[in-house]
Amino acid sequence: LVEDLDDDGDGLDDLNETGTNVYVDESDTGTDSLNPDTDGDGVCDGANSVPPFCIAGPDSNPFGTHSADNIVLVENVQIESPIPPPNEVPGAVWEIFPALPEGLNLDSSTGIISGMPTEVSDNTTYTLWANITGFGRSTSEDLSIMVTFGITVLEDTDGDGLPDELPEDYDETLGTLTEDDDDDNDGILDTDEVLNGTNSLNPDSDGDGFCDGEVDVKDTNNELICFGGPDPFPLDQNLPLDTDGDGMPDNLSDEYIGNLIVDSDDDNDGFSDDNELECMTDPLNSTSYPVDEDGDGQCDTKNSGDELTNIEDEVRGSFGFNWVFCSTCFLILLCLLLIPLVFYRDQLILMMEDGPEPENTTSKPAFISGTGTVDDPFVLKPLKKVNPGSIHSSKEVIKIDNMSPITVEMQDFNEDVNGKRFTMYENILDESFSSRKIEVGENGEIIIQMKFDDSDNPTYAGGEFEAKIKLGKASVYLTWVVNVKPDKRKLKEAEEAEAKAAKEAEKAKAATPKEVKKQEELQRVKSRAESIDFKTIGIATSSELKSEIKEGATSLEVSDASEFNESGSAAISDSNGSSIISWSGKDGNVLTGVSGVTRIFGTASIIMVKDDLQVIKGIGPFLEEKLNALGITTYRQIANMDSKLEEQVNEAIEFFPGRIKRDQWVNQAKILLGEDVKLDKKALKKAEDLERISKNAAGIDFSVIGVADVSEIDDLQIIKGIGPFIAEKLNALGIYTFKQISKMNSELEDQVNIAIEFFPGRVKRDKWAEQAKELVKK
Secondary structure: OOOOOOOOOOOOOOOOOOOOHHHEEOOOOOOOOOOOOOOOEOOOOOOOOOOOEEOOOOOOOOOOOOEEEEEEEOOOOOOOOOOOOOOOOOOOOEEEOOOOOEEEEEEOOOOOOOOOOOEEEEEEEEEEEEEEEOOOOOOOOEEEEEEEEEEHHHHHHHOOOOOOOOOOOOOOOOOOOOOOOOOOOOOOOOOHHHHHOOOOOOOOOOOOEEEEEEEEOEEOOEEEEOOOOOOOOOOOOOOOOOOOOOOOOOOOOOOOOOOOOOEEEEOOOOOOHHHHHHHOOOOOOOOOHHHHHHHHHHHHHOOOOOOOOOOHHHHHHHHHHHHHHHHHHHHHHEEEEHHHHOOOOHHHHHHOOOOOOOOHHHOOOOOOOOOOOOOOOOOOOOOOEOOOOEEOOOOOEEEEOOOOOOEEEEOOHHHHHOOOOEEEEEOOOOOOOOOOOEEEEOOOOOOEEEEEEEEEOOOOOOOEEEEEEEEOOOEEEEEEEEEHHHHHHHHHHHHHHHHHHHHHHHHHOOOHHHHHHHHHHHHHHHHHHHHOOOHHHOOOOOEEEEOOOOOOEEEEEEOOOOOOOOOOOEEEEEEEEEEEEEEEEEOEEEOOOOEEEOEEOOOOOEEEOOOHHOOOOOOOHHHHHHHHHHOOOHHHHOOOOOOOOHHHHHHHOOOOOOOHHHHHHHHHHHHHOOOOOOHHHHHHHHHHHHHHHHHHHHHHOOOHHHHOHHHHOOHHHHHHOOOOOHHHHHHHOOOHHHHHHHOOOHHHHHHHHHOOOOOOOHHHHHHHHHHHHHHHHH
16 A cells, blocks of 8 residues: 555645645645645645646635735726736636626636726625536536635825825835825825815815815816915805906905915906996996996096096996995895894794783683683693593683684693693594694684593503693693592503513513523633633723712712723623723823713722723624623733733633634734734734624524534534635634534525625535535434
8 A cells, every 4th residue: 555645636745734724835835635625715725626626726825715915996097907816717707796896897707807996995805706617527517716805996086096095004015006195186285284174185175266275176077176276265165255256366465475366357347446446336246337438448437538528427337336335225224124033033923923811711611710821820620530541621611712813832841741641622623633733713712622631551550640731822821630540450450461571571682592692601701710810911900989970970980090091991880780981081080081871880880991802803792792701801911912821811712723813812902002013914804804704693593593602613614615714704603513504494595605705505506504414413
């Protein structure tokens, strides 16, 4: 017998395929020696083709289907060199999802992307498939090769081919793009526009036609956007004034330096402003102009050289001036007349309209007492011991006359207690037609009765309701007391029904299998806190509340604030749970500028400093809860972890082995604290992908497939079609076991396919559920 030196037949020696998932060099590829396609993407790790599993490689990224490259483009700029796929696949038909940004095209025969993007797009992950028909030992077998990558299309406001802003992670030493330092092309640097308060994306911040900077700015159609300035008042649309809109301001200060020129003819009527002032016409009104019969540029009334003075022209010239003066006086007078209408409108309307008045109000039978004023309201006869849920009318029929044809509205000042129980209705109608608004007829009167309705929410416990009623704006005031007797039998029935509903609601809220599993997992994690070396990572700063605080509190006092920063965030906890708060100042032991207090917290409640750990890529909401359960709440604690602690915490929170180290939590935390460290961008991108996938778990019906955790994990890569990265994606969703996959129905297969951003129909086509059922039997 001769030992096989290439067990998976992919063209790489077993000695070189070390299985570490980290590529070092050709002698240490990190790939799996028993799997020709370590990441399951359809491209073999080595140069050999291994039907029906994968085509010949070598795979450009053997440990995942995501390309670390983020393709960065600029809107309306042609791609100079078409973008090829990461792996060439001869004879394949290429597909991509989602659709590329407008203007970009995919060549379905080569997988090459080309074109000119015409729309701005945030960094979006695209999945590219190369589909091969008749691959392998049987012509009926198909193969799909998948890769994911990001495309970003940056905005270019001024159309100069330079992006307004480059992404934070863009490496200008490797890329060819340069950030535009003048996004709106108005001649002012963006940094200076920030200081000036002008808009760096708009050459004319105030929209008055004068550019913020010195340069004329045109759009892509060569249409003028604004005249080159600089605008002396770049944030005031009304200054400088340009009456005729010719791009020349009416006036500029003597200190102005720039390209703008003062207009000598503000109204563009052909006569200079100086000339119009001499001739006493309005230089800002093109319909008011001097008369110049001989066309010498001088008005006839001022031209001594004219042989004939035209009396009619004199009148026209002077009339223009007088008309301006008279118009101004007329407008001032009109404004004075309108002031009462604008500021005292309601009072004037009330003066003109007649509403309900106590002296015009009568009742049969007569009111018990009162004069109908706010201090001495009319009193209606009380109703005693009425049945819960019943409807009653007042004994009094009330008539109010001598009114204008208005709408009389009713208001109950005790509505917060009474609800909508008290209303009114017209006496000629049935009491079922109740309302809080009644129209006054042409005869100027209404005849009404008041109504009490306890049917919507019967008062089975009994009680007394007092209505304090106001009718109209003028107004008439009434009071009416209704006493409801208790009904103990119905009260008990109602209380039992309410308790049952509350119990069912609480049960539905708390008893979901996934939530139960989550709480069990958090308790396990919390119990492992003693295994963590807090001497190395430190303990988060905490203190007790010195006194009770209420909802919405803006300051709080703790026993010792000496270790608290001047600003920050923290968790405030008691036996009923916790809330996240923040503060912006500190005065001794008092934290000031507090926000986020959502309820009362008593003395001795614990305030523990807490950072938003989800900012660290690879930490999602549940992982943050686990870390907090361990007592790890700050960036500093994570930054202090050494290699041994990374393993301790990884194990304590039941995370995938080595993930804390691979996702570089420590270095990410150090960067957040301002330390100068570097990150492996490729590994970080993978963490981002898995974090994004984990958020798709909300679309999975776990009530069908069941809930599991990492302690129950199966080797999902045994299922054909699942490689290492696909397995990680499934784990990120909360799918760990063959049993869960075996329970997938057709709808769930689609849900999972979409959630892990896999080739459409691949989960069904590869028959994951059937394979898993067989594995469960074993």
